[in-house]
Amino acid sequence: MAYFFAEGSRFQFAAAFDAAKPVTAASNANPTQLTSAAHGYANNEELLFTSAWEDATDTIWRAGSVATNTLNLQGLDTSNTNFFPAGSGTGTLQKVTSWVEIPQVLNIQGNGGDTRFTPVEPLAKRNAIQVPTGFNPLTLQLTLGHDASLAAYQQMVGISRTLGKVGFKIIMSGGAVGYGFGYMAVGEMPNITRNQANQVQAAITLLGRFITYQ
Template sequence: MAVSLPNGATVSIASTYATLKNMTAITNAAQAVATLEASHGVAVSDILEVSSGWSKLNNRIVRASAVATNDVTFEGINTTSTSRYPAGSGTGSVRKITAWTQITQVLDSSTSGGEQQFTSYSFLEDDTERQIPTVKSAQSITFNVADDSTRPHYTVLVTADEDRIPRAIRVVLPTGAVLYYNAYVTFNKTPTLTKNEVMANQVTLSLVADPTRY
């Protein structure tokens, strides 16, 4: 059992991607192995955005743990369940993230969503209801960032807000663990104006896939 504080964590946004590479096959395995087109340029430890016919894998951010010619292992991505990952239907593409820009001066953060939803039912002979789980609500993360238009992250956030294309987000924790998200980015360029409080811009990340933790 362990507890930890987020003090010292850093948050970065993907600012540059390589060209998209086709993923022509992917295995059902404890660690999925994807076959990419020739000259894919992926090396061990590269971070990839995955587009896949498997909805549980689609839009995930993954790390390459091994590369053998055109076969790339997705670290920690378990696709053994053929009910969730039907064999032969997971093909798609990957994009390598080639540069990150740190979002500095983060004042605080909060999360919302992710709650399990249920449907209730009862039989004619019942005098109580039962519940079964359905889906989880959409999840988002909000950061309040000190207002400073001269910081490198400012332009990156403005671009992400305007083009409405999901961006990879990396959070490095003080423990050394790394969290990867993929999200639509909303950036409020109007700073807060509260007397005796630091002016801040709000960054909202609307997640499009499950996070990946390494």
């Protein structure tokens, strides 16, 4: 058991990915094993996986047990065929080319991502029940110190203006690393308040899962 704190955390985004490589087979296993001929990836490389498996797609995973034509995705358990139908996991992999530091992050807050429930009221019961039916959309909200001269900030604004998608990476104090993938939206009008640094808001709305590795 351990406790970790926000201080020392770093935040990065990735807008550049290598060309997509086809995944021709995906096993129902823990972790899943993918077949991709002569993929050229190495262990622990960060890969964007797109697939018909809704609980795995649009997510950045780390490669493991890499061989010439196969690899696994660390932490992806696809053994339940109700959620990962056999034969449906084919798709593509793209390696993250580079990460760019998000400048002057003052605060980060996650909104959503909690369990979504649907109420059910059987006539024979006086007590209604809540059935979990999935998860609400997750948005990561960042508060940045506003400095329009920063190249990284201007790149973020450009991505936002074109409705671009990016990888997102948190390097937390204590060594854990988290990944997401989704749309980036960046404000351009700073909040100006007496006795506070000028601030601007940025957000990333995730399309897939947020995955953490230690």
